[in-house]
Amino acid sequence: MRRVRDVITAIEPHDSVERFTGLGVDCIKGYARFVDPWTVEIDGARRLTAKAFIIATGAAPFIPPLPGVEESGYLTSETLWDAMATRETAPKRLVILGGGPIGCELAQAFQRLGSQVTIVEMAERLLLKEDTDAAMLVTARLQAEGVSVLVKHKAVRCEGKSVMVEGPDGEKPVVFDDIIIAVGRKPRIEGFGLEELGLVVGGKLENDEFLRTNMPHILCAGDVAGRQQLTHGGSHEAWYASVNALARPFKKYRTDYRVLPRVTYTEPELAAVGLTEEAARAHGLAFDVTDYKAARAAVDGFEAEVGAIDILVNNAGMQHRGALEDFPEEVFQRLLQTNIASVFNVGQACARHMIRRGAGKIINIASVQTALARPGIAPYTATKGAVGNLTKGMAVDWARHGLQCNAIAPGYFDTPLNAALVADPASTEWLEKRTPAGRWGRVEELVGACVFLASAASSFVNGQCLYVDGGITASL
Secondary structure: OHHHHHHHHHHHHHHOHHHHHHOOOOOOOOOEEEEEOOEEEEOOOEEEEOOOEEEOOOEEEOOOOOOOOOOOOOEOOOOHHHHHOOOOOOOOEEEEEOOOHHHHHHHHHHHHOOOEEEEEEOOOOOOOOOOHHHHHHHHHHHHHOOOEEEEOOEEEEEOOOEEEEEEOOEEEEEEOOEEEEOOOEEEOOOOOOOOOOOOEEOOEEOOOOOOEOOOOOEEEOOHHHOOOOOHHHHHHHHHHHHHHHHHOOOOOOOOOOOOOEEEEOOOOOEEEEOOOHHHHHHOOOOOOOOOHHHHHHHHHHHHHHOOOOOEEEEOOOOOOOOOHHHOOHHHHHHHHHHHHHHHHHHHHHHHHHHHHHOOEEEEEEOOHHHOOOOOOOHHHHHHHHHHHHHHHHHHHHHHHHOEEEEEEEEOOEOOHHHHHHHHOHHHHHHHHHHOOOOOOEOHHHHHHHHHHHHOHHHOOOOOOEEEEOOOHHHOO
16 A cells, blocks of 8 residues: 555656746646636735636546445545555455446456455446446456446445445445445536636536637636546647637637547556447437438538547448349439439538548448449449449549548348348359358458558558458459
């Protein structure tokens, strides 16, 4: 325990008053509050005026209003190590309320230091903000090391050195020697004069995508902004807040969180950048890709309200089989709209924003029919050939703006669109003979090609059609 405190003590000078004073920053110790929009008062005596202010008051651990919690002697991530510094050993029985990153990190650390740890989490799983499969790997490791994980359990009251938890099977006590509360943090917004200025709305410090509060000359950064709770995220926001404060009113920069990484320091470590799969699905857009105006409105709205679209996969498609001489005109038009007009509509709508940023990835889904033809699907073949050529055109026009536009051309895959063919013995027999790989493709076999074209590894690849077809286009 002393060693942990010694490490913290060794790190502290990096954020000390002395360090920043040495860098030329005027550091004033005291309690500050706004007395008007342009003035802060320090300790009720000294006053400072400025053209711009940045609020960086941070956040404090949130303590739930549990009966008996104040008498429990609870610890938080801020008080924990000072309290443990004088101890020779870790607590024998440790309860941690909260199964987020801090809770999981502390649980594994203390379990390895000799404690018997119990995590109590209200949600259905730990690490709720991370992808389910990744969170389950961490959970399995914690349990393998002996941590008791109580998900779907809610702490309802503290009774001396036990906490009553309510779960699917009713209430039960969990005994502890120490209890750590790690259920979240709340921004420090009280006592700074923010409420009097009308900057606090609904218990939160209102701020926009430029980190400006309701008064544009007062900005914020870090935990108090309420957008993220990462140390390096605070530094990230501090840059934007500082630049926007200095550049106003001539220039402003939207805070970009797209590639802000986060790590949960368990073993295994859990690292992520950008949206989780669940969050991406929650942000899904529902619109008709064959409707030019609808596509434009949906993309513009998403960019304005949610964030940038950096990668586009144009995968809308349909099939209709029939003799070319009898092919219905209305079906042909529907094929054109679904298979090729959609690529233009959504591709152009996204590219307008990508060009402005100087970067973007567009991946169009072509087909083995981009290069080959089969009886009975001539109109489909025409549309997929057009996708291949439109992809080249996109690359020629947009590569100079930093975009990479390519296509993936799948061969014959076992998908709902091909369900009838897969179920037909004659079609499967033909496919197995025609394809050098001798089988239908599996959808997951398209992932590698998509990841490659969506990543920096393909930064000099443009206008290409990558065939993922088991070798069918390479054989006679």
